Amino acid sequence: MKDSIKTIAFDADDTLWVNEPYFQEAEKQFCTLLENYLPQHSVSQELFKTEMKNLHLYGYGVKGFVLCMVETASRISNRTASLELIDKIIAIGQELLQKPIELLQGVPETLEQLKGRFRLIVATKGDLLDQGRKLRNSGLESYFHHIEIMSDKKVSDYQKLLKHLECKPENFLMLGNSIKSDILPVLELGGYGGHIPYHVTWTHEQHEYNLKHDNFMELKSIDSILNYL
Ligand SMILES: [Mg+2]
Secondary structure, X not given: OOOOOOEEEEOOEOOOEOOHHHHXXXXXXXXXXXXXXXXXXHHHHHHHHHHHHHHHHHOOOHHHHHHHHHHHHHHHOOOOOOHHHHHHHHHHHHHHOXXXXXXXXXXXXXXXXXXXXXXXXXXXXXXXXXXXHHHHHHOOHHHOOEEEEEOOOOHHHHHHHHHHHOOOHHHEEEEEOOHHHHHHHHHHHOOEEEEOOOOOOOXXXXXXXXXXXXXXEEOOOHHHHHHOO
């Protein structure tokens, strides 16, 4: 169907492997630690506020998340949080950085089918070291020609990536779980986008409305892409 597609880029977190449930579990632990100061849902809202305020400074990933938890704890405890509590917050972050890699269903089988027919790459946000670790532990590294760990996924970031890959937008397909980060900027450039929904999405990545576009595919699961190629 899409004869022009030559390069397929995969988002990593919640597209190739489980990520957001680990963050939500970490956030739940954080909210429990601070429930003496505020109800858990308010702690969660405060944390999100801190994350949005600092996103342009820290980017995406666990290390920025830890700093945001510390800042939030300081603020809502009115600077009275103990160093013991800060230690616990740091431990939450360190645990996140050592989570096992759980591949999502159909991932290796789909990559196996596409290998050799397309140039396969990973395009993900997050901490350089952490995403590198996840990729190594995933056992998927050998499928990919190129790994791009991006500080953001805006139109200009994809433009840079395509330039680096010497790939025209019409030859490029991006697959991912975030309409906002993985699909819309690529469609804007004239590329193709395939959305693979995941059951939990971080508030910042949520996107509510039905997308209709000639270059857009809504997929049930990752292997559904094989029906289009
Ligand atoms: Mg993702």
